Amino acid sequence: RRTQLVSKGFLLFSYRVDLQDSIKPRKVEFRSLNFNNTLHWQPGTAREARDTVYFVQYKIASFLLFLHRYGQSTWQNKPDCWGIQNHVCDLTNETSDIQEPYYGRVKAASAGVYSSWSLSCRFTPWRETVIGPPTLAVVHSSKSIILKLQAPRSPYKRKRGSKIPMTNYYDLLYQVFVINNLLDKQHKVLVYEGKHKVIKIEDLRPGVSYCIMAKTYVPMLDRSSAYSSKHCTMLQ
Secondary structure: OHHHHHHHHHHHHHHHHHHHHHHOOEEEEEEEEOOEEEEEEEOOOOOOOOOOEEEEEEEEOOHHHHHHOOOOOOOEEEEEEEEEOOOEEEOOHHHOOOOOOEEEEEEEEEOOEEOOOEEOOOEOHHHHOEOOOOEEEEEEOOOOEEEEEEOOEEEEEOOOOOEEEHHHOOOOEEEEEEEEOOOOOOOOEEEEEEOOOEEEEOOOOOOOEEEEEEEEEEOOOOEEOOOOOOEEEEOO
């Protein structure tokens, strides 16, 4: 009888260990667009049960914080992401000091069994956020196109409530491209690079359809955004 009890206990222990390993979240990573910083993960190798929930913590990874015991050097719970079924957690407000490095970690629970923590790579918002393209407004006359550009905005707000543009955090340049649809829709010509928000594109042919696209470019990081949405117009 004792042997049977030991055997059952071992099997139960083995089952719990296997379940802990199989529900452990995988591929924990930060994703960031214009400082909208979210932590993402994938379910463990086990087929995800309906009762599987996840728990998220974060912390600042600064070496100076560790040395001086100042600020958040320990893991902090994210209350809105505690016992959730989603595979994403918004940590924008918790990672608002954009020059600081952060870590995030996630654990799972299912059938009363908790996995160990899965850790993200180190994440520094200023270095790693993806900067979006500018928004465009296009006005055309007989032989020119006037383009109005607006930088993407961060989620962080001024005292009056307006969102702070990304130009407050980076030395951004605008890159403007023109596609002459008469020639080749794939051929984009760079017609402007600089900081002006209003640009006049001249010497265009009437009766020809042109499409305008733009990017933001960060010289310090040598990084370009994706293209903006395409604005097409035909000059009269």
